[in-house]
Amino acid sequence: MAAATTTTQVFCLAVxxxxxxxxxxxxxxxxxxxxxxxxxxxxxxxxxxxxxxxxERTPLGQRAKIxxxxxxxxxxxxxxxxxxxxxxxxxxxxxTAFSLLNRLAEEFSSKFPQKATWATxxxxxxxxxxxxxxxxxxxxxxxxxxxPFMRVQKELDETKIVLHKTMESLLARGEKLDDLIVKSDQLxxxxxxxxxxxxxxxxxxxx
Amino acid sequence: xxxxxxxxxxxSAVESILSRSGPGPAERQGLLSPSHGGPQTKSEFARxxxxxxxxxxxxxxxxxxxxxLAKRKTxxxxxxxxxxxxxxxxxxxxxxxxxxxxQLSAWMRxxxxxxxxxxxxxxxxxxxxxxxAVPNNKQIQEHSLHVITSLQSKLATTSNEFKNILEIRTExxxxxxxxxxxxxxxxxxxxxxGGGIMGGGGxxxxxxxxxxxxxxxxxxxxxxxxxxxxxxxxxxxxxxxxAGVMNQQQxxxxxxxxxxxxxxxxxxxxxxxxxxxTIAELGQIYRNFAAMVASQREMVQRIDENVLDxxxxxxxxHNQLLKYYQNISSNRWLMIxxxxxxxxxxxxxxxxx
Numbered sequence: 028m029a030a031a032t033t034t035t036q037v038f039c040l041a042v043x044x045x046x047x048x049x050x051x052x053x054x055x056x057x058x059x060x061x062x063x064x065x066x067x068x069x070x071x072x073x074x075x076x077x078x079x080x081x082x083e084r085t086p087l088g089q090r091a092k093i094x095x096x097x098x099x100x101x102x103x104x105x106x107x108x109x110x111x112x113x114x115x116x117x118x119x120x121x122x123t124a125f126s127l128l129n130r131l132a133e134e135f136s137s138k139f140p141q142k143a144t145w146a147t148x149x150x151x152x153x154x155x156x157x158x159x160x161x162x163x164x165x166x167x168x169x170x171x172x173x174x175p176f177m178r179v180q181k182e183l184d185e186t187k188i189v190l191h192k193t194m195e196s197l198l199a200r201g202e203k204l205d206d207l208i209v210k211s212d213q214l215x216x217x218x219x220x221x222x223x224x225x226x227x228x229x230x231x232x233x234x
Numbered sequence: 235x236x237x238x239x240x241x242x243x244x245x246s247a248v249e250s251i252l253s254r255s256g257p258g259p260a261e262r263q264g265l266l267s268p269s270h271g272g273p274q275t276k277s278e279f280a281r282x283x284x285x286x287x288x289x290x291x292x293x294x295x296x297x298x299x300x301x302x303l304a305k306r307k308t309x310x311x312x313x314x315x316x317x318x319x320x321x322x323x324x325x326x327x328x329x330x331x332x333x334x335x336x337q338l339s340a341w342m343r344x345x346x347x348x349x350x351x352x353x354x355x356x357x358x359x360x361x362x363x364x365x366x367a368v369p370n371n372k373q374i375q376e377h378s379l380h381v382i383t384s385l386q387s388k389l390a391t392t393s394n395e396f397k398n399i400l401e402i403r404t405e406x407x408x409x410x411x412x413x414x415x416x417x418x419x420x421x422x423x424x425x426x427x428g429g430g431i432m433g434g435g436g437x438x439x440x441x442x443x444x445x446x447x448x449x450x451x452x453x454x455x456x457x458x459x460x461x462x463x464x465x466x467x468x469x470x471x472x473x474x475x476x477a478g479v480m481n482q483q484q485x486x487x488x489x490x491x492x493x494x495x496x497x498x499x500x501x502x503x504x505x506x507x508x509x510x511x512t513i514a515e516l517g518q519i520y521r522n523f524a525a526m527v528a529s530q531r532e533m534v535q536r537i538d539e540n541v542l543d544x545x546x547x548x549x550x551x552h553n554q555l556l557k558y559y560q561n562i563s564s565n566r567w568l569m570i571x572x573x574x575x576x577x578x579x580x581x582x583x584x585x586x587x
């Protein structure tokens with residue numbers, strides 16, 4: 028169900044809870060469609076392991092960017108122990124990743140404010156308890172649309188292209204108008220001559 | 235900023251008044267000598283305050299010199315020894331002046347009433363003299379009070395300026411330090427990082443914050459391997475055991491967090507700047523657009539004029555033709571004339587042959 032516009036750039040999006048270096052994954056969504064069917068379990072295992080390790084290693088209240096093989100893990104651990112991890116390809120813009128992580132953390136904590144509810148969550152219940160995660164994952168596949176800056180920038184660029192085209196057609200219009208001017212000049216001259224001739228014929232009578 | 239010490243003037247004015255309104259010089263003497271230090275104390279007071287004024291002047295000039303030195307922002311030609319010396323000297327001067335002013339005011343308080351009392355007692359006989367002396371002493375007291383207040387206020391402004399200069403100096407020093415760090419760490423970053431990895435050990439390389447920019451990618455890479463399979467002939471770091479690596483990891487991640495935050499902030503600011511530039515460009519494009527459309531409006535107006543002209547001409551010509559046609563079709567006289575001429579020619583030809 029990858030709704031990637033180009034390719035899958037984000038492989039996994041996970042929310043975890045870290046209490047005194049004990050890490051428990053609360054929700055996780057993965058998109059491994061770019062790997063062949065038989066590799067998927069191994070990759071999934073690796074992704075899980077990566078998430079856990081990264082959350083373990085990062086101190087509370089910090090962000091970190093870990094690079095490994097062709098993956099890039101962005102992790103943000105809030106001071107209250109809530110950790111969000113995003114595993115993407117190596118060329119994902121980090122600003123987008125971290126702003127997305129921020130928003131995800133806010134959303135999660137607003138949806139499940141009590142730590143007690145966290146205790147009942149584990150990755151398998153994600154689809155039922157926290158379906159928005161999947162949506163976020165899909166949206167994040169295209170960093171252009173996820174990051175508001177990039178979105179605005181893209182729209183501005185499109186507008187600029189449209190304006191350029193308009194300018195070109197405006198120039199063409201200018202040329203045509205020039206043509207029209209010349210032709211109407213000639214027409215006016217011809218009609219004047221016509222008038223003169225008619226007048227002459229009329230006035231100069233007699234044989 | 236100079237302390238205008240007019241005690242000498244006042245002194246001479248008082249003397250002239252004394253010499254003018256002169257009842258018994260004896261009383262005068264009586265007046266003056268018990269406050270015996272009268273002229274002497276006065277002149278002593280004058281001397282002391284003059285001295286203080288001079289020192290305040292000197293301190294102010296030193297302070298200006300210090301200000302000039304402290305404002306220099308060059309990275310290398312800074313002369314901290316001189317500046318520190320100057321600061322020390324100025325501090326001492328200010329303290330000394332303060333002390334002197336305090337002494338002077340205490341002395342004046344002690345001796346003032348004495349002078350007044352002495353004057354009153356000595357001039358007991360010369361009532362007028364005493365009456366004349368008391369206001370003099372009171373005036374002297376007031377004057378000395380004023381002098382002391384003005385000296386104190388000058389000293390206060392001087393020390394305020396001194397404080398400002400010190401603040402400026404500390405700011406400059408901080409700036410210089412950061413700039414020095416920038417320059418030195420860019421060159422020292424790479425070799426230090428290299429040495430750090432090679433030298434390894436539990437302690438993180440004591441390099442400045444720039445080395446993490448080089449490091450975290452390389453250092454973070456081994457982490458997932460440590461618990462899994464260590465790569466064959468991998469990084470030297472791994473050989474120091476996971477504990478050492480973890481330590482380094484922790485210490486490397488701490489500066490990495492700051493670096494990441496900076497990265498995020500910088501990329502945001504870049505994005506915003508580019509958006510702003512794009513919007514400005516768009517504005518420019520729209521302006522050009524409007525100018526071109528305005529110029530084309532003129533062309534359209536010309537075309538319009540030409541076409542109207544043409545229409546007028548054609549209309550006129552059409553009317554002429556209509557008139558002509560009417561002429562032709564209605565003027566039988568013309569026709570008759572034409573036929574008459576034809577017939578004349580025909581007759582002529584017939585008659586000829």
